[in-house]
Amino acid sequence: MSGTGAGDDTGSVVSDADATVEVGEPLVKVRDLKKYYEDDGFLGGKPVKAVDGVSFDIRKGETLGLVGESGCGKTTLGRTILGLESATGGDVTSNGREVASLSGRELREWQRDAQMVFQDPDASLNDRMTVGEIVREPLDAHDWKGRTERKERVFELLDLVGLNEEHYYRYPHQFSGGQRQRVGIARALALEPEFIVLDEPVSALDVSVQARVINLLEDLQAELGLTYLFIAHDLSVVRHIADRVAVMYLGDIVELGDTEAVYTDPAHPYTASLLSAIPGSHTETERRRITLRGTPPSPRDPPQGCRFATRCPAKVRPAEFDDLSATAWERIDALHTVLRERQNAESGLGEQLKRRLGLAANASDIEEVVDDLFERDGGGAGGGPGDDGLLTDAARTAVEDAVRFARQGDDAEATAVLREAFGSVCNRERPEDHVVGDDGRTSACVRHTDEYDEPTVVIDRRYGRDDD
Numbered sequence: 001m002s003g004t005g006a007g008d009d010t011g012s013v014v015s016d017a018d019a020t021v022e023v024g025e026p027l028v029k030v031r032d033l034k035k036y037y038e039d040d041g042f043l044g045g046k047p048v049k050a051v052d053g054v055s056f057d058i059r060k061g062e063t064l065g066l067v068g069e070s071g072c073g074k075t076t077l078g079r080t081i082l083g084l085e086s087a088t089g090g091d092v093t094s095n096g097r098e099v100a101s102l103s104g105r106e107l108r109e110w111q112r113d114a115q116m117v118f119q120d121p122d123a124s125l126n127d128r129m130t131v132g133e134i135v136r137e138p139l140d141a142h143d144w145k146g147r148t149e150r151k152e153r154v155f156e157l158l159d160l161v162g163l164n165e166e167h168y169y170r171y172p173h174q175f176s177g178g179q180r181q182r183v184g185i186a187r188a189l190a191l192e193p194e195f196i197v198l199d200e201p202v203s204a205l206d207v208s209v210q211a212r213v214i215n216l217l218e219d220l221q222a223e224l225g226l227t228y229l230f231i232a233h234d235l236s237v238v239r240h241i242a243d244r245v246a247v248m249y250l251g252d253i254v255e256l257g258d259t260e261a262v263y264t265d266p267a268h269p270y271t272a273s274l275l276s277a278i279p280g281s282h283t284e285t286e287r288r289r290i291t292l293r294g295t296p297p298s299p300r301d302p303p304q305g306c307r308f309a310t311r312c313p314a315k316v317r318p319a320e321f322d323d324l325s326a327t328a329w330e331r332i333d334a335l336h337t338v339l340r341e342r343q344n345a346e347s348g349l350g351e352q353l354k355r356r357l358g359l360a361a362n363a364s365d366i367e368e369v370v371d372d373l374f375e376r377d378g379g380g381a382g383g384g385p386g387d388d389g390l391l392t393d394a395a396r397t398a399v400e401d402a403v404r405f406a407r408q409g410d411d412a413e414a415t416a417v418l419r420e421a422f423g424s425v426c427n428r429e430r431p432e433d434h435v436v437g438d439d440g441r442t443s444a445c446v447r448h449t450d451e452y453d454e455p456t457v458v459i460d461r462r463y464g465r466d467d468d
């Protein structure tokens, strides 16, 4: 989440590592956190901006859900918070400790206090070690007490997660998926952490087993006072387990608030579209399914301004095109999407290589697209896009310019022309977090300012509601 509204202070680091955080107070503070993966490949491309300036608090004792489409940066955010990835910018503090600058004893303390449970128990458990050794490993690594006490502790942990002493000498492959995940949880709990990042902890499990592991996680939280960051793409699971939910899109957190409030009345256009895809959700919000056009942009080249602007169903239109009909906007938007998708495809490795070798990029079916969108053949004289009166003169000129570049195979310039002509505040300014509702919920959309209609008003106008 960028900008304001995420918490009380911006976390100048004081040394109060021993201070006790009360339940409900921020346990982990994330401020303007960035993680870029540099491209050291031979093509020397731009870095992947996996996490690009997020700020939020994780409160002691809560489960904060983190949702968003595949590749939006959830895992990277979780790993960077734990210090498993080095941050490119910003900071993470907990109990006054700044994670990035920890070393020696403090680093070991943080690694003890903050743990991770992974999605795929098969990949995260070493099949050549017994379950006992796996669960004991963090105790060994931290030189925790003596040999006998460690074994006792492992028995205790196995019991805690619903396994038993006999399992100590077995190997992971002798267990079911759910049991293996219990082993992963026992291992994460070994050093009595207070904070755990659960990265898709149940998505590799059968549905019937998922519920049992979720119950176990909830019981452990109540018993041990744990704080969870729960990463998942399954929105129903998150609704069940999370107190608050953060919605992530292309390296940014766009909305964060109490789970029920977000699920029943999403404030951000991306949240509204994400939730509208849950089967049965429309009966609750009365909102019809919102189909987003195109695929998410590449995190190597995120859109300027609002990350979501290129797919947003509530994007602000520039005032000079107020007189364009909804149909005309839809068509221009569709053309823009087609050109962007072509451009994305061309920035793939194969196409980059082809271009470097002097081979033509794929300049395929733009004529057909223009015909379909602007009914050139069935339209007026002259055969230009929008000659049927759909577009105003200014709009038609811009579309024609873009199409000309596209014909020459220059989709980047074509999309730049459309962005220049039809772009708005959404394409220029990265939106701040706005507090929406009384529960401190934040949503990063320019439409929450007085100047514009609220996103949901625009979406309902465009898509209708079930009671319409």
Ligand SMILES: Nc1ncnc2c1ncn2[C@@H]1O[C@H](COP(=O)(O)OP(=O)(O)OP(=O)(O)O)[C@@H](O)[C@H]1O
Pocket (backbone or CB within 6 Å): 037, 048, 049, 050, 068, 069, 070, 071, 072, 073, 074, 075, 076, 077, 233, 299
């Ligand atoms: N080690 C890495 N090197 C380069 N790029 C990476 C690396 N790890 C992740 N990425 C890229 O960073 C972006 C975010 O990835 P991440 O795995 O954090 O997303 P995610 O939301 O957790 O996705 P999923 O739900 O599929 O696990 C993706 O574009 C991914 O390809």
